[in-house]
Amino acid sequence: MSLDIRIGQLGVLGVADTLTGRLSRPGERVLVVDDPEFIDPETLAVLDSVRRRTKRPMIVTMSESSLYSKRKPPVLSPGPEARVQLNPLRYEQVNELLTEILGAPAxxxxxxxxxxxxxxNPHLVVRLAETASLSDLIALHHGQWHMTGDTLWNEHLDGTVESLLEGLEADELTGLQTMAIAGTAPLDVLQQVVHSDVLDRLEQRGFVSVIEDVHNNVCAAMTPPVLADYFRGQRVLTSRRVLKNRITRTLSAAPQEDHVASTPADSLTRALSALRLERSSDDAATARHFHEQISALERHRYEAWEAEKTISNAVRLLSVYWGSPLDPSRIERVFSRTTTSEGDPSELLFLAVTKALWALYSGKGLDLAAAALRIFAKECPEWSAEGEAAELFLVASHDRMPQNLDEIFARLQEGHPHSAVIACIRGILELYRLNPSEALKAIDSTAGFKGLPRVESFIRGLALFSSGRIEESIVYALGQRTEARRNLDQLGMVSSTYIAAQALVYRGHFDEADYLMGSVFALGRPGLLVNSLHDAMLRLAGLRTATTAISPTATLATQARRETEDVGPLPGTAKGVYQLVAGRPLLPAVFDRKAAHLVQQQLERGYVLEAVHSAMLFSCLLPGRRTLELLRRTLKEHAATSHDQLVAIAAAVVEEDHPLLGALLQQYEPDADFYQVRMLLRGAFKRYAFVDDTIGAAAMERAYAMFATRFPSADEPLAFNSGSYSPLTVREIEIAALAGHRSNPEIAEHLGISIRTVESHISNALRKTGTPSRAALFDLVRETSPFREKRLSE
Incomplete structure (x- = not known):
């Protein structure tokens, strides 16, 4: 209320009268009470009295563990009640909160x-960020906050953690200390070192999270994980070495069960239901489990390599870095000190490919990466064809597709008809140029290549997506992701999630796609092979915000690498598409020209799959003749017929043939492009509204309403925000910008026009925007003025 209104001055009834008066004002008003168990009796009496008198809704927040707390929440007067579960923050929400707290994105x-x-936990997110910046554990560099080391723990967090632990019994503290040493462990094993009653009490208080491990065992871990950093501090553990040794012995004897492969869902409905059920799980717990297991695996393999620096040990270690975060010093050490004289050719090829990927990852350039593969081809002439194929993959992925690809593969496979390496690389490149059937044919001719983990499933899932079998690709990719998640396979998690997210967004399932991508982002930036897929998902996650925000805003796309090119081999792996959509050229003709130029670049580089999906996105967001013609021609050249209905409807929109459009919509049979058709109709409305074509806009509004009536859907089509595509003319904007602080005669004199003309323009602007007053119209125009200035300059 304010500091000058206090119970001591006015008494309980006086404050209740004041608060009742404020709540009785017109408008929707509610009472919000945080942690009522900490409220003093006098304030509680005020709230109870006001609630009885005003009947206003009251929102009361309390922690989940309050049922088990010794401090009971107070009893208020009875009224309508609902219990709402607030889930922990997701990755994108943490990113938004960090930007607000730190002043720049992380x-x-x-x-x-x-x-x-x-x-x-929002409170811990803020404390971790603030104390890390105070302790120089994160630093601002090029507009982003980066970690300066490998930890965020600092002495400023001691008080925060101790406040979380306040009220715990001695055996509960000991239990947490034990769990900090044990890490994530099977529940039946953990109960051997922590009494089950203590575990129950800790879980009731919210300090234990439960997940399933790779062997289907129910595992438990401490939460929030920052508690483990506190208990693992040297000052805490120096007197606990006996306990630590006992725990280590117990856990090392834990029984292991054979892994049972999971069965992918056999329908989209089941797959999405399973995904929505998974959304109730804890991303942070899963990410920590990944980190712990992968870190242990990497440490074990590095120690094995240190003991015996053979090519086999090096390959086992480097395979971890293909999908999971890598240690630059260790990878350089492995490259320089591994004994290669007795290595198997397949292992030497894996080492050469890893060197090439590392050269690209660390910014040393494509030439140095290709040189590593040429050296291998010279040293292992019998495997020179595989080495050349690997070089071809790098060049095609980071430069452009060769013109004579068929001739090259015919030559390479002539002496190596059953080479899995060549087959897998061909499968990927066939996807680049939109030949999904040839990609499947390539991988079906081989049993697979163990040096390219999960590449066959990636090719198969993306081939389903690129051939228009969207539902099948979602089901398949989600099944592969489930298996990868269970196997703690970060490479498989990233690659399968990329396919599933692309397909889900294509069908309009943005919430499910956002969850999937957030679960991958929570694992941190991945390793060498799938780094570009991680960037693609960051841009995809920011796409909806970039289109719907009234003004330019920071999105997760800012976390993607900035040094990448505008054009890439797969949808989203390059930054051009996102930058064009986020930049939003305001004239439809300008947008079409820039979109067509980018699609033409993609086609010239041989990236047909990216070009087709970019052109479809652009054509649906803001239909344009140039972009649509490129899309239509490309699909025809590649005999792709799965998008015929969408292209025909788009052509009718662009040609402004409203009777044909109506007939096509009446004849439309739902297919994989159903969501795209809805986007197209909404985008067509925006296109007409922006150029002040009220007749065309009304026709598109009728077409969209007819389509929505015939095919109802709860999914809102992706579209540019009306704030950036205002139907106002330049003169109406100019007058509206003056209407907030000048009268009509003053505006008329300033612009040299009649008062009647001013009144007419203001009346039209109010009608077009739906704003209730001159002041509201002025605020709307002021919010969108940066866009208007850009429009005039263009």
């Missing part, structure tokens, strides 16, 4: 680490 690794350590 990079992917910093965001993931803070999410993991805080378990999505």
């Amino acid at each position: 990079d992917a690794d910093t965001t993931a680490c803070i999410l993991t350590k805080s378990a999505g």
Whole structure:
């Protein structure tokens, strides 16, 4: 209310009268009470009295563990009641909160680490960020916050953690200390070192999270994970070495069960239901489990390599870095000190490919990456064809597709008809140029290549997506992701999630796609092979915000690498599409020209799959003749017929043939492009409204309403925000900008026009925007003025 209104001055009834008066004002008003168990009796009496007198809704917040707290919440007067579960913050929410707290966005690794350590608790997110900046554990560089080391723990967090632990019994503290040493462990094993009653009490208080491990065992871990950093501090553990040794012996003897492969869902409905059920799980707990297991695996394999620096041990270690975060010093050490004289050719090829990927990852350039593969081809002439194929993959992915690809593969496979390496690389490149059937044919001719983990499933899932079998690709990719999640396979998690997210967004399931991508972002930036897919998902996650925000805003796309090119081999792996959509050229003709130019670049580089999906997105967001013609021609050249209905409807929109459009919509049979058709009709309305074509806009509004009536859907089509595509003319905007602080005669004199003309323009602007007053119209125009200035300059 304010500091000058206090119970001591007015008494309980006086404050209740004041608050009742404020709540009785016109408008929707509610009472919000945070943690009522800490409220003093006098304030509680005020709230109870006001609630009885005003009948206003009251929102009361309390922690989940309040049922088990010794401090009971007070009893208020009875009234309507609803219990709402507030889930922990997701990755994108943590990123938004960090931007607000720190004044600039954090990079992917910093965001993931803070999410993991805080378990999505907003208070801990803020404390971790603030104390890390105070302790120089994060630093601002090129507009982003980056971690300066590998930890966020600092002495300023001691008080925060101790306040969380306040009120715990001695055996509960000991239990948490034990769990900090044990890490994530099977529940039946953990009960051997922590009494089950103590575990129950800790879980009731919210300090234990439960997940399933790779062997289907129910595992438990401490939450939030920042508590483990506190208990693992040297000052805490120096007197606990006997306990630590006992725990280590117990856990090392834990029984292991054979892994049972999971069965993918056999329908989209089942797959999405399983995904929505998974959304109730804890991203932070899963991410921590990944980190712990992968870190242990990497440490074990590095120690094995240190003991015996053979090519086999090096390959086992480097395979971890293909999908999971890598240690630059270790990878350089492995490259320089591994004994290669007795290595198997397949292992030497894997080492050469890893060197090439590392050269690209660390910014050393494509030439140096290709040189590593040429050296291998010289040293292993019998495997020179595989080495050349690997070089071809790098060049095609980071430069352009060769013109004579068929001739090259015919030559390479002539002496190696059953080479899995060549077959897998051909499968990927066939996807680049939109030949999904040839991609499947390539991988079906081989049993697979163990040096390219999960590449066959990636090709198969993306081939389903690119051939228009969207539902099948979602089901398949989600099944592969479930298996990868269970197997703690970060490479598989990233690659399968990329396919599933692209397909889900294509069908309009943005919430499910956002969850999937957030679960991958929580793991931190991945390793060498799938880094570009991680960037693609960051841009995809920011796409909806970029289109719907009234003014330019920071999105997760800011965490993607900035040094990448505008054009890439797969949808979203390059930054051009996102930048064009986020930049939003305001004239439809300008948007079409820039979109067509970008699609033409993609086609010239041989990236047909990216070009087709970019052109479809652009054509649906803001239909344009140039972009549509490129799309239509490309699909025809590749005999792709799965988008025929969409292209025909788009052509009718662009040609402004409203009778044909109506007939096509009446004849339309729902297919994989159903969501795209809705986007197209909404985008067509925006296109007409922006150029002040009220007749065309009304026709598109009728077409959209007819389509929505015939095919109802709860999914809102992706579209540019009306704030950026205002139907106002330049003169109406100019007058509206003056209407907030000048009268009609003053505006008329300033612009040299009649008062009647001013009145007419203001009346039209109010009608077009739906604003209730001159002041509201002025506020709307003021919010969108940066866009208007850009429009006039263009």
